[in-house]
Amino acid sequence: MPIIEVKDLVKEFVVVRKKTGLSGALKSLFKPEKSIVRGVDGLSFDIEQGDIVGYIGPNGAGKSTTIKMLTGILHPTEGDIRVCGLSPQKDRKAVVRQLGVVFGQRTQLYWDLRLGETFELLKRIYRIDSKRFADTMDVLHEVLRIRDFIDTPVRQLSLGQRMRGDLAAAMIHEPNVLFLDEPTIGLDAEAKHAVRQFILTMNRERRMTVVLTTHDLDDVELLCSRLLVVNHGKLVEDGPLDAIVGKLAPHRLLMIELDREAELPEHGRASLVRQEGLKVWYRFDKSAITASELIADLSARLPIRDLSVQEPDIEDAIRQVYRTTG
């Protein structure tokens, strides 16, 4: 059974249109003009336990609205959600016990407490027994190095330390599913690395399911086994990164270094796209011809010294997702 099931999900917001000028403002006050915005517009997908899923899309696509419904903060206008078999709206308490949630842009830690005091507080809120709590803290320290600043008040933590603290806090009750909203935003390279290692370790060792919204292409490439791409509240792509890249950027480049000058042949299933001295580049679609076929064809007609096949750029492919759906 999937750990997250979303069926025909819709969320509408009622927004009041403000009129300009004094008379407009008075009219809006007495007779507000309302319109409906569909933040999420008929989403359906399942997520299996142990997956790391990237939930991506341009600004205003409906990502946060979806996450808020999955975590029970918002009520759907239509549709059905199950998280660990439960409704996040009807069984909010039981679902919250299964979830960890981290928002990169704002901390859930208590600003005035020391980090360790926050963890103690969470231990009581979730009624975790002391032995289990100590074991979890050991694991979290190993992956996140939190003891180095556990006695520091949260307000004095650096952004990277604060994020590590937030991740640890979200794990105290050993959730099955972790929702991460832009977890690496604003972090330096070292802190980003620590966050990504943490996600991979928890996923590998605890089969923790992770749903991640991010605009960071490295997060997508390094972490996500599957991408759900949304725009205008609808699902526009669903699949592994490779498949999405293959669909949006199907071309490969074959770079050939010649031994000496030669007449460059045309090829029916590849096009000559660039030449620099003795180096030439042929572009080909891997569904039309394999690299080895093309190499065999060209090496029969050209004096080849060296060659390499260049894969499409993942960053371009993901940008393409944003462009074509934006």
Ligand SMILES: Nc1ncnc2c1ncn2[C@@H]1O[C@H](COP(=O)(O)OP(=O)(O)OP(=O)(O)O)[C@@H](O)[C@H]1O
């Ligand atoms: N409380 C609200 N009232 C009215 N409209 C809203 C509300 N919350 C979200 N929306 C609208 O719903 C749509 C989806 O918003 P949402 O915040 O889910 O997008 P997002 O994909 O998370 O964007 P971002 O990447 O910028 O965070 C947008 O058009 C947004 O303006």
